[in-house]
Amino acid sequence: MNLVFIHQNMPGQFHHVIGALAATGAHRIVCIGRPTDFAAPGIGRITYQPPDAARLSGHPFLRPAEAAVMCGQQVAYFLDRLARNGFRPDLVVAHPGWGESLYVKDVYADVPLLHYCEFYYRSHGADTNFDPADQQDLTADSGTRTRNAHLLLALDACDWGISPTQWQKRLHPPGFQSRISVVFDGVDAAVAKPDLSATFTLPDGRVLAAGDEVVTYAARNLEPHRGFPSFMRAVPVILRRRPGAQVVVAGGDDVSYGRPPPSGGTWRAALLSELDVDPSRVHFVGHLPYERYLRLLQVSAAHVYLTVPFVLSWSMIEAMAAGCLVIGSATPPVQEVIEDGRNGWLVDFFAPGAIAERVADALANGRAATKLREAARATVLARYALAVCLPRQIAVMQDVAAGRRPD
Numbered sequence: 001m002n003l004v005f006i007h008q009n010m011p012g013q014f015h016h017v018i019g020a021l022a023a024t025g026a027h028r029i030v031c032i033g034r035p036t037d038f039a040a041p042g043i044g045r046i047t048y049q050p051p052d053a054a055r056l057s058g059h060p061f062l063r064p065a066e067a068a069v070m071c072g073q074q075v076a077y078f079l080d081r082l083a084r085n086g087f088r089p090d091l092v093v094a095h096p097g098w099g100e101s102l103y104v105k106d107v108y109a110d111v112p113l114l115h116y117c118e119f120y121y122r123s124h125g126a127d128t129n130f131d132p133a134d135q136q137d138l139t140a141d142s143g144t145r146t147r148n149a150h151l152l153l154a155l156d157a158c159d160w161g162i163s164p165t166q167w168q169k170r171l172h173p174p175g176f177q178s179r180i181s182v183v184f185d186g187v188d189a190a191v192a193k194p195d196l197s198a199t200f201t202l203p204d205g206r207v208l209a210a211g212d213e214v215v216t217y218a219a220r221n222l223e224p225h226r227g228f229p230s231f232m233r234a235v236p237v238i239l240r241r242r243p244g245a246q247v248v249v250a251g252g253d254d255v256s257y258g259r260p261p262p263s264g265g266t267w268r269a270a271l272l273s274e275l276d277v278d279p280s281r282v283h284f285v286g287h288l289p290y291e292r293y294l295r296l297l298q299v300s301a302a303h304v305y306l307t308v309p310f311v312l313s314w315s316m317i318e319a320m321a322a323g324c325l326v327i328g329s330a331t332p333p334v335q336e337v338i339e340d341g342r343n344g345w346l347v348d349f350f351a352p353g354a355i356a357e358r359v360a361d362a363l364a365n366g367r368a369a370t371k372l373r374e375a376a377r378a379t380v381l382a383r384y385a386l387a388v389c390l391p392r393q394i395a396v397m398q399d400v401a402a403g404r405r406p407d
Helices: 012-024 060-084 138-146 149-157 166-170 228-241 267-274 290-299 314-321 352-364 366-383 386-401
Strands: 002-006 028-033 044-047 091-094 113-116 160-163 180-182 199-201 207-209 214-221 246-252 282-286 302-305 326-329 345-347
Touching (some): 002 012, 002 060, 012 028, 012 386, 028 060, 060 149, 091 386, 113 149, 113 386, 160 166, 199 290, 214 228, 214 314, 228 246, 228 267, 228 352, 290 314, 302 314, 302 352, 314 326, 326 352, 366 386
Parallel strands (some): 002 028, 002 091, 028 044, 091 113, 160 180, 214 246, 246 282, 326 345
16 A cells, blocks of 8 residues: 555654554555654655744634644645655545644545544543642633644544544544544553563662562653652652652653643652652652663552543553553543453542552552452453554554445
């Protein structure tokens, strides 16, 4: 097939499927995105510059839509050039979140368009207004609704969609859900796997090993969307309950989602100023190279994953694949994967005491933890591993390209 992939942060969620298709040598692939280091062998690359925020004007609610239009126009011009040079794709696969695919059908009207339907904004029922202490007013709710303007246009234009979880699919308007398949992105369970010989060296030189009382937390950035305040408020209790425990926190200090602390600075600094924690037992290791991050998961005795109702992180599935006992928030995307007491434990997102209690139980009850760890990995192998997800993704692509309705 001739294939075009479009993603502002290429390859994004298409990393594995592009690699698998390219490895066959049977497809011509063109990737369109913003400047990136992604340069897989044998793949054509087209890059474009994001719009200058200073050029955006008009009502603040419409600025995301205006930026999306600018992105869509740039990509359409590149596609038009490809078309004039005789390149006709059998399928275009795109993430519509930033508008790049808005005008695909104006260039290739008869070419099937498959969208990665990651998130549809809701003022209630998802991340916004989830925290009782952080409620939006009517103006902000109206802005949240308006953020869907270009996503609605994208849904109308595409022939089919893929969402990684059932919950993320259900965020989309009911009239479009019948054209969305649920297929997770997939994690490489042959790489993310248990290793009883694994060790992890702390910044001060101490070495942690599988079997030690290691409590882990990992997120792209340390922020409320991923439950960082609740986790940190649980830490002093964990340290008191388990004198031999070491806590390792991986993640950066930027803000990926939501807002910075009201007083400025970082959420890490804000929480450390609030709490009394022993720096010799709580270790912030920043962003880790993937191999080192996996070693951290492999030595973990209790891994805490918290999220507001939002996009499910790959990190939770990777932790389960690595054999972690995951203490996860009882929020919809997590509840779709973790069944409390069977393949992990669920806790109230807003309850540091309950989080600490579950972590302490995990550290104290190795036999029960072993069964949960094994069940967690079995869940990944059955539903979320690349070996399962990649064939399903490719099957959806083949069906859409052929004009068939995917199973």
